[in-house]
Amino acid sequence: MTRARNFLELISVLRTKKDFLNAVFESKNRQMSLSNARNLIDDISIEELEANNLIEIFNNEVLLGEHLTRFLEAQLVDNYDEELFDYKNIFLKISKSIELYRTSFEVSGDAHKHTRNIHRYLRRIPNNLLDSLKSMQHHVEFTYRSAATNREKLQELKGYNEMLDEFYETLEFISRNMRVHLEFFEQINDNALDLQRFRVGEYILTIRDTLIKTTQIVIDYIRDTERSIHFHKHLVELKELSDRKEIRSKTNMYELIFNAKREPLLSGLSVVEKRNVQIKFYPDYANEEEFELRYLASLNKPNMIEKKANLNEPIEDDFLEEAIIVTVDYSDILYEYIDAKEQEGSFLTYLQHKEPELDGEELLAAYLDTIITNSQELVFTQEDEMVYGYRCMSAYSISNTAKTLQDSIL
Amino acid sequence: MMIDTNRLPSTTKAIFDTLRGGNFIIDNHPEPEQRKMFIDCESYLPTLRAYFEPLGYDLEEGDGFFLFYIKDLVDSAKEHRMNQMISMLDIITLVLGVFPNFNVGWKGSPSELEIALKGDTLRREELENMRSIKGKTLTERCVSIFDTLSKFGCMIPLDDIFNNYLVGSSYNYLTEFYESVQRINNEVAKKNEIEDEE
Secondary structure (H helix, E strand, O other): OOOOOOHHHHHHHHHHOHHHHHHHHHOHHHEEEHHHHHHHOOHHHHHHHHHOOOEEEEOOEEEEOHHHHHHHHHHHHHHHHHHHOOHHHHHHHHHHHHHHHHHHHHOOOOHHHHHHHHHHHHHHHHHHHHHHHHHHHHHHHHHHHHOOOHHHHHHHHHHHHHHHHHHHHHHHHHHHHHHHOHHHHHHHOOHHHHHHHHHHHHHHHHHHHHHHHHHHHHHHHHHHHHHHHHHHHHHHHHHHHHHOOOHHHHEOHHHHHHOOOEEEOOOOOOOEEEOOEEEOOOOOOOOHHHHHHHHHHHOOOOOOOHHHOOOOOOOOHHHHHHOOOOOOOOHHHHHHHHHOOOOOOOHHHHHHHHOOOOOHHHHHHHHHHHHHHOHHHEEEEEEEEEEOOEEEEEEEEHHHHHHHHHHHHO | OEEOHHHOOOOHHHHHHHHHOOOOEEOOOOOHHHHHHHHHHHHOHHHHHHHHHHHOOEEEEOOOEEEEEEEOOOHHHHHHHHHHHHHHHHHHHHHHHHOOOOOOOOEEOHHHHHHHHHOOHHHHHHHHHOOOOOOOOHHHHHHHHHHHHHHHOOEEEOOOOOOOEEEOOOHHHHHHHHHHOOEOOHHHHHHHHHHHHO
């Protein structure tokens, strides 16, 4: 058993085993059983072919090597199929057979021979149509993947779209020719021919349906790719300006951000990582001075950022630049309120009592914020409470409400 | 205004928490709970908008996504955002150059990017020069690209063995933004160029 080291050695292996390779290629699915193969060549030759990747052995079956199969099919089958897929020629042959059938029928010749021929021609059509569709798809998948640039990919898609159009015309051609011979098919009333005729009709309908859908997908793809190319070109231009530090002066990007009255609240690049502690601040942006004050104040609350609680530690500038704390957490007050068993007032009353400095819009925000984020801990009643001009639902602790209800029942 | 909590969907808290965390709510999220939030946002938009507005958050609808907007940002925050969008510009230009069909619904993994960049010296160099991307090796930097896109909210990691990510509808936010960025003072620039040449 040897592995070919150069082209000549490989050719030599192919030449000595050509009959066997041809037999495998001609077999169904390009494979034959190992026992059949052993009838044709010895085990050493099988091993040699396997070592050269010309065949593969799997589950007691000898398969022709993948690369060799592809090569041979591309060279032999596709070209051969071109002959088969020449529907113009096929229908010429059918017309000729019909003509011969009529002549031989009149002179009492072998008319059945001609119906058998027509039957054979028709039987080929459905599988040929399917093969054409599959080969087009395989071709475009391969070329699309191997296309390096967007423009090449777009070109492939456009080519595929043209192929689909041509194929659609082929279907129309077959339908048209089948209709031309409809009178003959009805006249001879041959069941086998009718069956093949219906089969062709059925395949044409199914493939036409697939073609319509595929064409729509391809058109959408082309549109998306064109848009993507246009968008990418635009981004490349912007990036060039950015690389030259001209994006502020030569585009409206600065105005878009700095003149905007509102900005989206986005996370992502505003997470601050320090000393293995990740802290996320909401919202991501706010006033620096305010942040500094809140940050210093937060250091007095050991539970919030315990690992950073060092008042003497100077605040680094980059930290201030990247993110800002604004959220004031009133959940603690809410839990105090829930835990206070004798508490009968609403949460708003309790909040006002605990945070007398909170007023107006701040109170409304704090109240809504706390009740939204802790809504499971509260029950809401139909009573209204006014906060900063807004009528808000009163929120009570679930446990206290249950107690109140129990008291009222008793 | 009457804020009637009974008229709000059961997902209000989850919606609020998600959006307030600087995240998008999108219509093509792989998790059903997230898609439910999107449907609820669509169905209860006026109510939710009125509910969140006193808190200082404007609930806004985009092409397949919802997010919060906030007002009165200070200049330093806007500067930060400007840098953020310039960093994202580098990343999107690179990814779109490698994957022409990179768009909403696209699926791919950092290893696919790595394979593509191995044969593309120019883009590999671009990636190496990106300051916002972490990692020393090509693998690490490719992972960092997907991670950054995921943190921004326009990609979602999928729970599969291939380490795939899905491009969410939130990507439309970025495309809309960059499409609205246009060249200005072209005539002035051309005039300057001509003067320079002279």
